[in-house]
Amino acid sequence: MNMALSPANEVSETEFFRRDVIAGLRKEQKTLPCKYLYDKEGSRIFEQICELSDYYLTRTEAGIFRDHLPHMAKLIGPDSVIIEPGAGNCEKVEPLLQALEEPRAYIPMDISPEILLAARTRIRRQLPDLKVEAHVGDFTAPEAWQGVSRQSPGGRRVIFFPGSTIGNFDPEAARQLLADFAAHLSTKDGILIGTDLVKDTVVLERAYNDSEHVTANFNKNLLTRINSELGGDFDLDAFAHRSFYHALKQRVEMHLVSLKPQRVHIAGECFDFAEGETIHTENSHKYTLEGFAEMLREAGFTLVHQWTDGGGLYAIHYAEIR
Ligand SMILES: C[S@@+](CC[C@H](N)C(=O)[O-])C[C@H]1O[C@@H](n2cnc3c(N)ncnc32)[C@H](O)[C@@H]1O
The missing domain is CATH 3.40.50.150 (Vaccinia Virus protein VP39)
Structure with a gap:
């Protein structure tokens, strides 16, 4: 097998990650690209999701x-x-x-x-x-x-x-x-x-809010990744996983909800969160x-x-x- 590395990887994957995180968290609706959910640990948790009866x-x-x-x-x-x-x-x-x-x-x-x-x-x-x-x-x-x-x-x-x-x-x-x-x-x-x-909405929402909280771990792993790769200081206990079906847009949205007003530091920048404010982490269109x-x-x-x-x-x- 030939593991071909694209030029993008050669430049610096971490630098692209940093830029995307900073740009996403500066938006009014804070957002993070879902492709970053899949680091080594995220890919491992995704495999667990695939085994869930709700999924x-x-x-x-x-x-x-x-x-x-x-x-x-x-x-x-x-x-x-x-x-x-x-x-x-x-x-x-x-x-x-x-x-x-x-x-x-x-x-x-x-x-x-x-x-x-x-x-x-x-x-x-x-x-x-x-x-x-x-x-x-x-x-x-x-x-x-x-x-x-x-x-x-x-x-x-x-x-x-x-x-x-x-x-x-x-x-x-x-x-x-x-x-x-x-x-x-x-x-x-x-x-x-x-x-x-x-x-049916019930079937969809159960699939993305499994009773074993594996999807919640998958979602929160993105914060762990930011902490370890970009020197962030997200308090994982101060955010909760939330998924819901948006019928008009025909998509399940996945968010991380800030459970209190808080300030997070990442790579020399700081980001303020109001209580209830969310980071939109993934869409799954149907x-x-x-x-x-x-x-x-x-x-x-x-x-x-x-x-x-x-x-x-x-x-x-x-x-x-x-
Ligand atoms: C939902 S999983 C699907 C995996 C597999 N195709 C399957 O059906 O089980 C998405 C996979 O795509 C990869 N992925 C997501 N966005 C990507 C991107 N923009 N470029 C390359 N790989 C990406 C992730 O690392 C992950 O392994």
């Missing part, structure tokens, strides 16, 4: 893959190159790679190098003939794609984007990200992408089948197929550049 997304998506992998593999065809932005622990792709007819290469990309490194041994052991080329970097940054070949000498190049990661982007940014993905592909190449669907098909079309893709579970909780879409 239906991971197992529902896995069930759809289990039921429809042969159909997906047939649509993708032989000799493919699978590119996975935000690959995480690279677990979801394994059954797909195994179902595909002689896949040529797998290219996982993630902002968290530790998790990609941990996946290396496992994938090598399971698929010794597959070329695996990992890229560490921010998949929204053009630099992260520099080393990713635009040509496939064989079959299709397919972007694999499961886990409802697209839901972390506001609709306009999601449309732009899909258009950017399309620009990295050529005619006949495709995208296999998972989205969470609009559903889609309808029609709404997401439209978004794919607007981004330059032609929808080929959509699969859902029996309960209509989650969807996987396959679309191509025609």
Whole structure:
């Protein structure tokens, strides 16, 4: 496996983190980019979230893959190159790679190098003939794609984007990200992408406020990360996790609520919080089948197929550049 480092990583990941944190906390609605939730510890806690019974997304998506992998593999065809932005622990792709007819290469990309490194041994052991080329970097940054070949000498190049990661982007940014993905592909190449669907508020809010408080730990880990990497002095006991469904915007919002008036210092700057003031840390947008098909079309893709579970909780879409 080739661990390619993007120029962004070479400059200074900590400096980008510092700039984004300072800029986000200076806003009227304080905010922090959700990509920073995934340091080593955040990625570990996210894996715990995926195991929670309240968090239906991971197992529902896995069930759809289990039921429809042969159909997906047939649509993708032989000799493919699978590119996975935000690959995480690279677990979801394994059954797909195994179902595909002689896949040529797998290219996982993630902002968290530790998790990609941990996946290396496992994938090598399971698929010794597959070329695996990992890229560490921010998949929204053009630099992260520099080393990713635009040509496939064989079959299709397919972007694999499961886990409802697209839901972390506001609709306009999601449309732009899909258009950017399309620009990295050529005619006949495709995208296999998972989205969470609009559903009952109770089910949604339970998924992001689990009874074991794992999501709360995940959210608060961002403050721990700021404390350790940027010399911040967040008092973790003075903030609480809060998630709720915003029906109009069709998204679950995740916040950290200040439990008292307080001042926090980070990298030589100070930030004042009123009691009840929040830092907005993540959005998880929910889609309808029609709404997401439209978004794919607007981004330059032609929808080929959509699969859902029996309960209509989650969807996987396959679309191509025609
Ligand atoms: C919601 S998890 C999904 C992981 C995996 N694809 C799955 O479906 O289980 C998001 C993953 O994307 C990575 N990630 C989030 N934003 C990223 C970005 N802008 N660039 C690169 N990786 C990112 C995180 O480190 C994390 O591993």
